[in-house]
Amino acid sequence: MRDAAALGATPMLETQDVARYFDVSRPLLQRLIAREPKRLLRAVDGVSFAIPKGTTLSLVGESGCGKSTVARLVVGLYPPSRGSVIFDGQDLAQARADASQRRRMQMIFQDPYASLNPRWRVRDIIAEPIRAFGLVKDKAAVEARVGQLLTQVGLSPLDGQKFPHEFSGGQRQRISIARALSSNPEFLVCDEPTSALDVSVQAQILNLMKDLQKQLGLTYLFISHNLAVVRQISDRVGVMYLGRLVELAPAETLFRTPRMPYTRALMEAIPDLEMTGRQRIPVGGEVPSPINPPSGCPFHPRCPLANERCRAERPALIPARGTPEALVACHAVEEGRDGGPQVEPAAVGAVQGV
Amino acid sequence: MSNTQPLLQVRNLRVEFPTRRGVLTALDDVSFDIHPGEVLGVVGESGAGKSMTGAAIIGLLEPPGRIAGGTITLGGRRIDNLPYKEMRTIRGRQIGAIFQDPLTTLNPLYTVGRQLVETMTTHLPLTPAEARKKAIEWLELVGIPAASQRIDSYPHEFSGGMRQRVVIALALCAEPKLIVADEPTTALDVSIQAQVIALLKRLAREKGTAMMLVTHDMGVIAETADRVAVMYAGRIAEIGGVRDVVKNPSHPYTIGLMGSIPPITHRMERLLQIEGAMPRLSAIPKGCAYNPRCPRVFDRCRVERPDLIPAGATRAACWLYDRADKEAAHEVAQTGYGEVRHA
Numbered sequence: 007m008r009d010a011a012a013l014g015a016t017p018m019l020e021t022q023d024v025a026r027y028f029d030v031s032r033p034l035l036q037r038l039i040a041r042e043p044k045r046l047l048r049a050v051d052g053v054s055f056a057i058p059k060g061t062t063l064s065l066v067g068e069s070g071c072g073k074s075t076v077a078r079l080v081v082g083l084y085p086p087s088r089g090s091v092i093f094d095g096q097d098l099a100q101a102r103a104d105a106s107q108r109r110r111m112q113m114i115f116q117d118p119y120a121s122l123n124p125r126w127r128v129r130d131i132i133a134e135p136i137r138a139f140g141l142v143k144d145k146a147a148v149e150a151r152v153g154q155l156l157t158q159v160g161l162s163p164l165d166g167q168k169f170p171h172e173f174s175g176g177q178r179q180r181i182s183i184a185r186a187l188s189s190n191p192e193f194l195v196c197d198e199p200t201s202a203l204d205v206s207v208q209a210q211i212l213n214l215m216k217d218l219q220k221q222l223g224l225t226y227l228f229i230s231h232n233l234a235v236v237r238q239i240s241d242r243v244g245v246m247y248l249g250r251l252v253e254l255a256p257a258e259t260l261f262r263t264p265r266m267p268y269t270r271a272l273m274e275a276i277p278d279l280e281m282t283g284r285q286r287i288p289v290g291g292e293v294p295s296p297i298n299p300p301s302g303c304p305f306h307p308r309c310p311l312a313n314e315r316c317r318a319e320r321p322a323l324i325p326a327r328g329t330p331e332a333l334v335a336c337h338a339v340e341e342g343r344d345g346g347p348q349v350e351p352a353a354v355g356a357v358q359g360v
Numbered sequence: 361m362s363n364t365q366p367l368l369q370v371r372n373l374r375v376e377f378p379t380r381r382g383v384l385t386a387l388d389d390v391s392f393d394i395h396p397g398e399v400l401g402v403v404g405e406s407g408a409g410k411s412m413t414g415a416a417i418i419g420l421l422e423p424p425g426r427i428a429g430g431t432i433t434l435g436g437r438r439i440d441n442l443p444y445k446e447m448r449t450i451r452g453r454q455i456g457a458i459f460q461d462p463l464t465t466l467n468p469l470y471t472v473g474r475q476l477v478e479t480m481t482t483h484l485p486l487t488p489a490e491a492r493k494k495a496i497e498w499l500e501l502v503g504i505p506a507a508s509q510r511i512d513s514y515p516h517e518f519s520g521g522m523r524q525r526v527v528i529a530l531a532l533c534a535e536p537k538l539i540v541a542d543e544p545t546t547a548l549d550v551s552i553q554a555q556v557i558a559l560l561k562r563l564a565r566e567k568g569t570a571m572m573l574v575t576h577d578m579g580v581i582a583e584t585a586d587r588v589a590v591m592y593a594g595r596i597a598e599i600g601g602v603r604d605v606v607k608n609p610s611h612p613y614t615i616g617l618m619g620s621i622p623p624i625t626h627r628m629e630r631l632l633q634i635e636g637a638m639p640r641l642s643a644i645p646k647g648c649a650y651n652p653r654c655p656r657v658f659d660r661c662r663v664e665r666p667d668l669i670p671a672g673a674t675r676a677a678c679w680l681y682d683r684a685d686k687e688a689a690h691e692v693a694q695t696g697y698g699e700v701r702h703a
Contacts, residue, residue: 045625068549175406204405204576204638209620209631216630231550234624238631257627275554276624277579279606289551291521 011242011255012056016095018193018225019080020056024089025249026075027051030297047297049075051249052089054323057242059192061233062226064236064257066272067246068293073229076246077197080227081113093193109139111187116198118178122170128181129166134158135189155184160214176207183214187222197229198271212238233276237261245269248296248304251323255332263347265326265334268305273350303337311338366393367435367570368417368538373407374429375416377641384641386412386425388594389667394538399564401573401585401602403578403617405638408591414540416440417572418457419447435537453483456531456569460543462523465530465698466515472499472526475513476533498529502559521552525559529594532563539564539571545580557584578621582606590614593639593649600674610671611678613650648679656680 012020028047031037037044050072057063065073078084080091082102090182091098094112101107112135115121122131132152135141142148152219153163159180170178179199186194196215200208216239219222230236236243236257245253253266264270271289291308294300303321306312315337326334328347338344375387387409394400402410415421417432419439430441439450451457459465467475476495480486486494492511499507502525515523524544531539544560545553561584564571573585581588581602588605590598590613598611609615619632636653641644645652651661659681673683 068551147671164497176637205578205616206405206634207637208636209622210631212622213630213633232622233550234622237624237627238622261624271551273624275550277554277557277577277583279579279582279621279623280625292552293549294519 009054009056011058012305015058018059018094019054019151019227020092021076021080022054022090022092024054024076024079024086024091025051026072026079026084027087045297045360048249048299049296050079051299053246053249053251054089055244055251055254057225057227058195059225060219060223061241062228062239063242064228064230065245066230066233066236066245068231068272070248070293071246072249072296073246074197075249077113077195077227077229081111081195083113098346099206105139105287109135109141109189110191111193112189112191114179114182114186114194114196114199116201117180118175119170121182122178122185125168126360127166128156128168128170128173131170131181131186132166132185135185139189141189152184152254155188158187158218160210174207174244174314175203179203179207179211180214182267183218185212187218192223193225195227195229198231199228200235201230201232207234215239233261233272245272248294248299250304250335251333252305252335253332254323255329259329259332261333262349263329263346264350265303265329265332265339265344266305266336267309267311267338267344270350271308285349300347303335311336311343313337313343319340363622364395366404367396367398367437368394368572369412369433370417370430371432373413373416373427373432373440375421375425376428378423379424382641385428385644386535386594386641387416390430390591390594390595390596391668392530392599393587394570394572396537396570397564397568398587399561399585401572401581401583401588401592402572402574403576403588404591405576405617407638407641410576410591411542412594413591414457414542414574418451418455418540419444420451420457427509435557446499449483452534452536454536454538456534456536456539457526458524458531458539458541458544460546462520462527462547463515468515471514472518472530476511476526476530479530480533495529495533498533499526501563502526502529503555504529521548521555523566524548524556526551528556528560528563532567532569535567537570539569539683540574541571542574543576544573546575546577553580560584578606578618590617593644594641595649595677596668597650597678598671598674598676599668604673608673610681611650611676612654612656613679614676616653616655635668648677 025050028049030047031045063075067073079086082098082139093101129152132155133148136148136151142151152166156163161180200211228239240257243257244251247268253269264273289308300307302318303316305314321335321337323333323335326332326339327342373387373390377384377386390413404410416427427440431438473495477488477491480491480494481488496507496511499511504510504525545556557580586601588602589596592613598614605679609618611612616634622631634653647663648661648666651657666677666679668675668677
């Protein structure tokens with residue numbers, strides 16, 4: 007089913023039932039000798055969402071849920087095994103073939119130590135997309151543009167002469183952002199951009215990303231495992247579990263009244279900084295292997311509300327009873343077995359005020 | 361905290377790294393106590409020296425790092441100057457260690473049972489058969505299902521969360537009095553993190569084990585620790601009860617650090633941020649190391665290094681709380697110089 011956000015104006019990006027499988031079988035000969043079938047890892051298994059222009063969609067989930075694979079599918083680093091990715095009304099494969107379309111999307115990676123070439127000066131790193139797309143012709147103009155980009159991300163134009171190792175993690179992430187912005191993109195895919203940073207630096211980068219979105223009207227797909235970070239930056243949030251979206255809702259709805267038991271468990275698991283003495287009930291068990299996902303709803307082995315239907319039948323992502331703006335893949339919510347929408351104490355602060 | 365004799369006393373600890381370009385001071389004048397059964401949280405950003413403090417206590421500083429001054433006393437006995445062999449008998453028996461990455465802590469070539477049995481027979485008067493029985497008990501205690509079968513599994517056969525449980529069993533099985541846990545939950549997913557924290561807390565309470573919990577995650581500290589030490593550039597910036605430090609911090613750095621944590625409870629238009637970055641060890645500013653980033657800096661901060669002094673309910677290394685400077689500080693606040701950036 008199509009995401010409701012896809013209706014109306016053309017979204018910046020839309021995925022329709024997109025999936026990506028990886029073949030993790032043993033080598034052919036060994037497989038034949040042992041008479042094993044092929045083994046497929048379903049990293050992403052049918053995900054549909056849309057991102058309206060100028061907004062931020064975040065995908066959250068634990069490691070192995072497929073959120074980074076979605077990021078790579080969306081910028082065309084992996085071709086989808088099934089389904090389609092549509093960039094501004096055009097199929098992604100076509101858009102990728104056209105440089106004037108390709109420059110409109112860029113990616114920011116998690117590790118600012120690995121994503122910058124250590125042998126290049128910062129000005130060359132930032133100028134590479136400008137030169138590759140031929141956006142600015144003469145040398146002086148390139149230099150001026152690099153200086154402007156560095157200023158825009160809070161560095162000095164003089165920093166262009168330096169090498170990446172001369173910068174701290176936060177400054178490097180600013181350089182990555184400047185590089186991503188250099189081709190005047192409209193859509194940025196940010197794969198855990200602050201996970202490798204300290205909290206005080208994380209705040210700087212998040213503020214910078216918000217400012218840039220306002221100034222330049224950017225659209226973000228933001229990938230993170232940190233719910234608190236996601237709350238600060240998102241308009242809408244998708245929660246992923248074992249390669250599927252299990253809940254997709256406006257940020258405020260999701261944090262105030264999370265519906266899917268897994269989303270609730272994630273919120274419960276966040277340590278309590280308010281120190282209300284709230285007793286946390288950690289969700290039991292671990293994320294199962296995506297090579298052998300459980301039957302029916304993938305969360306049923308850990309779910310307190312699971313019943314026979316959950317074990318047998320895979321739930322579809324449909325508007326939730328009580329909070330129809332949220333799409334939830336859960337039989338318990340559909341049947342009303344979850345007791346309807348409940349305000350989540352962890353996410354609204356049981357005791358107000360700091 | 362309590363009137364009992366502290367289990368661990370660290371006094372004026374100084375750790376240096378001789379390099380070609382001169383000696384770098386990684387830890388400078390670090391002092392704190394841990395009482396029996398108490399959990400001391402040590403927080404700070406990367407490079408603040410929190411892991412270094414843990415490494416110095418368990419005697420595993422990476423060369424060329426060395427303890428250049430101060431003392432570490434465990435249960436009344438000085439342990440910072442012991443020869444390597446003697447320190448080995450203390451590690452494991454008296455101090456258990458838990459590190460961030462469970463895969464590098466466990467030996468991949470031995471079954472987890474063998475590693476547990478070896479640790480226990482080395483440190484406790486047990487026969488291998490008794491030790492094996494106890495090992496199964498420990499695995500059950502840390503929540504490994506079907507422990508009597510899993511005991512003969514190799515570390516790679518466990519998932520990340522289960523592996524960290526094995527590491528916890530390994531650290532606790534010789535019944536040490538102190539656990540040094542360095543980012544024990546950082547490599548784990550949030551839902552597993554909560555399980556592991558709950559387990560550590562419960563076991564420490566049941567066994568009366570004291571713990572030094574090193575982490576950059578303020579949330580983990582708020583849930584687990586009794587007292588907190590906040591480190592900045594190799595020194596303790598603030599130390600006090602966990603409630604006071606988290607809810608009512610005194611040092612401008614702690615205030616900024618707490619303010620920059622994104623809240624889960626509501627959306628903020630802008631997060632509070634500390635300008636700049638922590639200085640490198642080779643370029644620690646004169647006076648208070650935080651002064652170039654501090655919104656409430658005044659003249660004395662740039663010249664003189666503050667020691668920990670009483671500040672509100674905690675102790676902070678900040679001249680704002682020195683009686684002689686109260687007036688000067690008040691003036692600064694009045695003129696609004698850089699004020700309220702940290703709210």
